[in-house]
Amino acid sequence: MRLLKLVPDNTNIGFVRIRFVAFVITALLTVAAIALVATRGLNLGVDFVGGLMIEAQFPEAPPLDKVRGTIDGLGVGSSSLQQFGDPRTVSIRLPVEESADPGATNAIVGKVSTALKQQFPGIRFTRTDTVSGKVSGELIQNGVLAVVLAVLGIAIFSWLRYEWQFGVSTFVAIVHDVLMTLGFFALTQLEFDLNIVAAVLTIIGYSINDKMVIDDRIRENMRKFRQMDMKSLIDLSVNETLPRTVMTSVTVFLALGALLLFGGHVLRGFSAAMLLGVVVGTYSSIYVSSSLLISLGLEPQRFDRKPETDRPNAERVGPKT
Amino acid sequence: MLDFPRWKVLSIVIALSIGVLLSIPSFIPESTAARLGIGALPRINLGLDLSGGSHLMLEADTSDLARSNVERMEESVRAAMRRNDPPIAIGDISTTGGRLSFFVRDGAQLDAAVERVRTLTQPSGMSGQRDWDVQVVDSTRIVLTPTDAGLAQETDSAMQVAIEVVRKRIDEMGTREPNIVRQGAERILVQVPGLQDPAALKALIGRTAKLEFKLVDLTADPAAVAQGRAPVGSEVLPYPDGPGGVPMIAVKRRAMLSGDELVDAKLSYNQNNEPVVSITFNSEGGRKFARVTQENVGKPFAMILDGKVLSAPNINEPILGGQAQISGRFTTDTANQLAIALRSGKLPVALKVVEERTVGPELGADSIRAGTLASVIAVVAVVLFMLVSYGRFGVYANFAVILNVFVILGVMALLNGTLTLPGIAGFVLTIGTAVDANVLINERIREELRRGRTPTQAVEHGYKEASRTIFEANVTHAIAGGIMFVLGSAQVKGFAVVLLIGIATSVFTAVVFTRMLVSLWLRRARPATLHI
Numbered sequence: 001m002r003l004l005k006l007v008p009d010n011t012n013i014g015f016v017r018i019r020f021v022a023f024v025i026t027a028l029l030t031v032a033a034i035a036l037v038a039t040r041g042l043n044l045g046v047d048f049v050g051g052l053m054i055e056a057q058f059p060e061a062p063p064l065d066k067v068r069g070t071i072d073g074l075g076v077g078s079s080s081l082q083q084f085g086d087p088r089t090v091s092i093r094l095p096v097e098e099s100a101d102p103g104a105t106n107a108i109v110g111k112v113s114t115a116l117k118q119q120f121p122g123i124r125f126t127r128t129d130t131v132s133g134k135v136s137g138e139l140i141q142n143g144v145l146a147v148v149l150a151v152l153g154i155a156i157f158s159w160l161r162y163e164w165q166f167g168v169s170t171f172v173a174i175v176h177d178v179l180m181t182l183g184f185f186a187l188t189q190l191e192f193d194l195n196i197v198a199a200v201l202t203i204i205g206y207s208i209n210d211k212m213v214i215d216d217r218i219r220e221n222m223r224k225f226r227q228m229d230m231k232s233l234i235d236l237s238v239n240e241t242l243p244r245t246v247m248t249s250v251t252v253f254l255a256l257g258a259l260l261l262f263g264g265h266v267l268r269g270f271s272a273a274m275l276l277g278v279v280v281g282t283y284s285s286i287y288v289s290s291s292l293l294i295s296l297g298l299e300p301q302r303f304d305r306k307p308e309t310d311r312p313n314a315e316r317v318g319p320k321t
Numbered sequence: 322m323l324d325f326p327r328w329k330v331l332s333i334v335i336a337l338s339i340g341v342l343l344s345i346p347s348f349i350p351e352s353t354a355a356r357l358g359i360g361a362l363p364r365i366n367l368g369l370d371l372s373g374g375s376h377l378m379l380e381a382d383t384s385d386l387a388r389s390n391v392e393r394m395e396e397s398v399r400a401a402m403r404r405n406d407p408p409i410a411i412g413d414i415s416t417t418g419g420r421l422s423f424f425v426r427d428g429a430q431l432d433a434a435v436e437r438v439r440t441l442t443q444p445s446g447m448s449g450q451r452d453w454d455v456q457v458v459d460s461t462r463i464v465l466t467p468t469d470a471g472l473a474q475e476t477d478s479a480m481q482v483a484i485e486v487v488r489k490r491i492d493e494m495g496t497r498e499p500n501i502v503r504q505g506a507e508r509i510l511v512q513v514p515g516l517q518d519p520a521a522l523k524a525l526i527g528r529t530a531k532l533e534f535k536l537v538d539l540t541a542d543p544a545a546v547a548q549g550r551a552p553v554g555s556e557v558l559p560y561p562d563g564p565g566g567v568p569m570i571a572v573k574r575r576a577m578l579s580g581d582e583l584v585d586a587k588l589s590y591n592q593n594n595e596p597v598v599s600i601t602f603n604s605e606g607g608r609k610f611a612r613v614t615q616e617n618v619g620k621p622f623a624m625i626l627d628g629k630v631l632s633a634p635n636i637n638e639p640i641l642g643g644q645a646q647i648s649g650r651f652t653t654d655t656a657n658q659l660a661i662a663l664r665s666g667k668l669p670v671a672l673k674v675v676e677e678r679t680v681g682p683e684l685g686a687d688s689i690r691a692g693t694l695a696s697v698i699a700v701v702a703v704v705l706f707m708l709v710s711y712g713r714f715g716v717y718a719n720f721a722v723i724l725n726v727f728v729i730l731g732v733m734a735l736l737n738g739t740l741t742l743p744g745i746a747g748f749v750l751t752i753g754t755a756v757d758a759n760v761l762i763n764e765r766i767r768e769e770l771r772r773g774r775t776p777t778q779a780v781e782h783g784y785k786e787a788s789r790t791i792f793e794a795n796v797t798h799a800i801a802g803g804i805m806f807v808l809g810s811a812q813v814k815g816f817a818v819v820l821l822i823g824i825a826t827s828v829f830t831a832v833v834f835t836r837m838l839v840s841l842w843l844r845r846a847r848p849a850t851l852h853i
Contacts, residue, residue, distance in 0.1 A: 003709065003710060003711060003712050003852070003853070004709045004710045005710070006710075009767075009771060010771075047810075055684075057683075057684075105674075105677070106520045106523065106524075109520075110520075124681070124683065125681065126680070126681040126683060126684035127678075127679065127680050127681060127684055128677070128678070128679045129677065129678045129679075130674070130676065130677040130678075131675075131676050131677075132674075132675040132676060134380075134675055135378065135675045135676045139810060142808045142809070142810065143808075145808055146804050146805060146808040146809065146813075149804050149808070150800065150801045150804045150805075153800045153801075153804060154797050154800055154801065157796070157797055157800060158797070161793070194809075194810055194812050194813055195743055195746075195812060195813075195816075197809075197813060198743055198746075198805060198809065198812070198813045198816045198817070201801050201802075201804065201805045201813075202747075202750065202801070202805075202816075202820070204801050205797070205798040205800075205801035205802060205820075206754070206798070208794075208797040208798065208801065209754070209757070209794040209795070209797065209798050210794075212790065212793045212794040212797055213761065213790050213794055216789065216790045216793055216794075217790075220786070240768065241764075243764045243767070244757075244760050244761055244764040247710065247760040247764065248754075248756075248757045248760050250706065251703050251706060251707070251753050251754075251756050251757070251760070252750070252753035252754060252757075253753075254699065254702040254703055254706060254753065255699040255702070255703060255749050255750060255752050255753030256749070256750065256753065257702075258695045258696075258698040258699040258702060258749065259695045259699065259746060259749045259750075261695075261698075262691055262694045262695040262698055263691050263692060263694075263695040263745070263746065263749070264687060264688050264690075264691030264692065264695075264742075266370070266684075266688060266742055267691075267692075267742060267743075267745075267746050270743070270746055271746070274750065
């Protein structure tokens with residue numbers, strides 16, 4: 001049986017050569033992402049803005065105007081509707097007065113469900129979420145804090161573990177990944193809820209995983225080829241690890257694809273974010289973090305650690321000192 | 322390093338077997354497990370988003386607590402000053418701004434008054450701080466301010482009682498396996514599986530259930546009452562059936578009896594067959610009730626729940642048996658809820674719902690189905706892909722992935738973890754990333770072979786070089802997971818737990834376990850070339 005090789009042996013793509021083009025594209029995309037978030041904004045779910053969300057499953061795809069008309073006629077505030085991948089499932093969002101006691105929310109849910117049941121017999125209510133303004137504020141705060149800490153923590157780890165250039169390049173690359181993901185959500189207006197925060201953190205984790213593998217190889221090659229110039233060295237390292245990069249991206253893609261297609265509508269936003277994150281993370285490993293190392297002036301000649309040959313039989317799994 | 326002594330092989334096999342065995346109870350339905358006598362074995366719980374149910378976050382209204390704290394202090398101070406050794410005359414008591422301040426009429430008694438007030442305060446917490454700060458202002462006034470430590474202690478003890486009350490009320494509703502935990506200083510998380518409509522639950526736990534009996538003030542001027550003004554010593558309370566169509570009534574401030582003196586409350590019906598709540602007082606409450614009703618025959622007696630008058634019937638005759646009926650436009654359901662609330666005691670602090678999430682059982686079942694399907698498809702796709710890419714080494718990696726699936730479940734069961742929908746997502750993602758370690762190793766072996774190493778050398782180098790990379794990559798990955806776990810909300814935590822467990826177990830299965838398989842094979846077959 002001949003085995004599948006997605007990347008042929010001794011592939012040698014000149015990644016570094018086109019790095020300036022890549023930088024420009026990256027910069028443009030990043031600016032576009034920021035602009036999108038700033039202008040269109042994120043479609044924040046009730047987790048983050050507070051309010052009431054009722055998810056309803058209709059017997060058949062309903063005309064959204066009619067649903068909106070039915071709810072707006074109740075005088076419970078203006079509703080915003082959204083369909084989840086499956087057109088029969090509609091999420092209805094309503095604002096909730098800050099001072100509202102639990103009875104008031106119940107009354108709104110009751111009114112909406114009675115009215116909809118009359119208009120659309122056979123409707124089922126599958127999920128209701130109510131989040132008060134105070135809790136949603138805390139959730140935003142914790143979400144932002146988590147992302148910031150994750151980015152900083154990882155950058156500090158790679159700075160302590162390696163040279164500072166690795167810390168900086170990793171930091172820039174992860175910030176890029178996060179911004180691109182946010183830009184994607186601003187563009188598509190998919191609902192941004194708590195699950196997406198988990199997705200962003202996972203993207204950070206995945207992306208850093210990818211960068212560690214390449215960074216590790218760069219360091220290894222810096223020890224091996226002390227006279228090689230940095231550009232060729234990075235090209236060599238990226239090419240050497242390319243089969244792994246592609247293989248892993250494909251397996252993760254397969255898993256996430258299964259989740260996107262078969263995992264149900266609740267996880268759809270999460271899976272979409274993750275799929276995008278895999279692409280963005282892989283791209284930034286090659287074009288943002290690795291190429292940035294050159295601009296930051298990392299040179300193998302300055303690299304003063306002991307060459308590997310000093311300890312031929314040492315199995316180095318744990319951290320070195 | 323490819324040398325695997327028998328004890329090492331044995332311990333790896335045992336460790337993995339334990340992991341797999343631990344996962345088995347979670348696959349058996351709970352009822353079957355109980356019949357087989359293994360119901361007590363650790364198993365994975367399903368989160369509310371999978372099992373369906375309600376998640377309520379309750380927050381204590383601490384301003385309310387602070388107010389009643391000051392009011393209690395006022396009572397204690399009055400009592401202390403009245404004490405006859407000798408009594409100290411005080412006046413102009415105010416409780417505004419969360420502080421208690423009063424005027425000591427005789428300046429000579431000021432020191433004695435301060436002394437008496439001080440004995441009412443208590444040390445609070447470990448800091449040695451007292452729960453009230455006592456100050457003298459203008460050498461005539463004493464001002465008591467609750468300290469932060471005192472308030473925190475007050476909140477803490479109120480929350481402990483509140484949790485118990487909430488638990489009793491939910492148990493009385495007959496809901497199964499509620500999960501009630503304290504969250505932070507002022508919150509209680511209530512999770513009730515399998516509940517479709519949380520309205521009844523909220524009605525029950527959102528009520529303080531403070532029951533009081535007060536005499537109606539018959540001297541009050543109805544016009545003044547309508548404007549909310551009451552004579553000295555009385556107060557105006559809302560009363561839907563108030564006299565003369567005014568939805569308010571004036572009652573004496575002093576409560577003759579309270580719900581604390583109840584021993585039982587249950588739903589029953591009066592002679593008109595209307596639902597009422599029958600209450601039974603304890604012996605002291607019964608005596609008090611008898612005395613009050615004897616002394617006030619013919620006068621209306623108000624029954625007040627959470628500051629609202631339910632009804633104010635006339636006392637027709639003295640009630641001596643220690644039993645009474647509370648009427649007030651109840652339906653069977655509301656009377657029953659009130660009975661439960663009264664039986665379980667009053668909440669020491671008002672709770673309000675700040676977050677509520679309800680998932681219907683159908684959606685939960687759909688999510689389980691979809692999640693399982695996605696997991697199976699992900700495993701099959703990844704397994705096939707690894708097989709066509711790496712042949713024999715792919716088979717080893719696949720063994721590792723499949724074992725990993727079971728070990729993750731086993732570890733989760735052991736930790737009594739909860740599987741949520743985001744957890745399933747984490748699971749599927751872990752399947753994708755778990756093979757990354759094997760990809761790294763196998764690609765490295767390919768490279769080493771290309772450099773002309775012998776199969777054994779190539780495998781040895783491949784594992785050695787890749788192990789370092791795998792370690793570093795997973796540490797950073799775990800940092801992200803750890804942060805998610807610490808800072809995440811319930812859903813995100815569910816995801817982070819699976820991710821973290823997956824990182825730990827996958828390193829073991831993908832590195833240690835496959836290395837064992839590969840080296841056992843190398844030792845036996847001694848291949849001249851590697852097909853990878």
